[in-house]
Amino acid sequence: xxxxxxxxxxxxxxxxxxxxxxxxxxxxxxxxxxxxxxxxxxxxxxxxxxxxxxxxxxxxxxxxxxxxxxxxxxxxxxxxxxxxxxxxxxxxxxxxxxxxxxxxxxxxxxx
Numbered sequence: 001x002x003x004x005x006x007x008x009x010x011x012x013x014x015x016x017x018x019x020x021x022x023x024x025x026x027x028x029x030x031x032x033x034x035x036x037x038x039x040x041x042x043x044x045x046x047x048x049x050x051x052x053x054x055x056x057x058x059x060x061x062x063x064x065x066x067x068x069x070x071x072x073x074x075x076x077x078x079x080x081x082x083x084x085x086x087x088x089x090x091x092x093x094x095x096x097x098x099x100x101x102x103x104x105x106x107x108x109x110x111x
Contacts, residue, residue, distance in 0.1 A: 031057060041067045051080070065106045069099065 029048040036043035042063025049058035061068060074082045075098045083089075085099040096104065 036062075065102070069102060072099075072102075074098070075102065 030045060031048060032046040034040070034044040034046075040063075042061050044059055044061040046057050046059050049056050072085060074084050077083050083098055086097050089096060089098055089101050091101040091104050
């Protein structure tokens with residue numbers, strides 16, 4: 001089973017988030033959990049993930065953007081290709097870099 005079949009997308013409502021949390025807590029796809037700590041200022045979960053028939057591990061991390069963004073080496077585009085943070089993209093019809101796009105998305109969600 002692919003974890004993405006159970007995890008919510010940005011279009012899903014809040015109920016889907018709780019369903020995904022329940023799935024991760026009761027499923028054998030959960031490999032590890034790193035609880036929130038004030039030192040790390042983030043929490044993470046490692047899950048099995050299948051890509052083109054190959055099992056891999058994927059880490060989902062929850063934390064403040066100002067703590068997480070400096071640790072990024074890039075972002076995955078819609079084709080699952082790793083893009084550098086300074087590569088050009090667009091957001092809401094405006095040209096920007098990937099890191100600028102991330103900051104705009106966070107700002108939009110914070111409103």
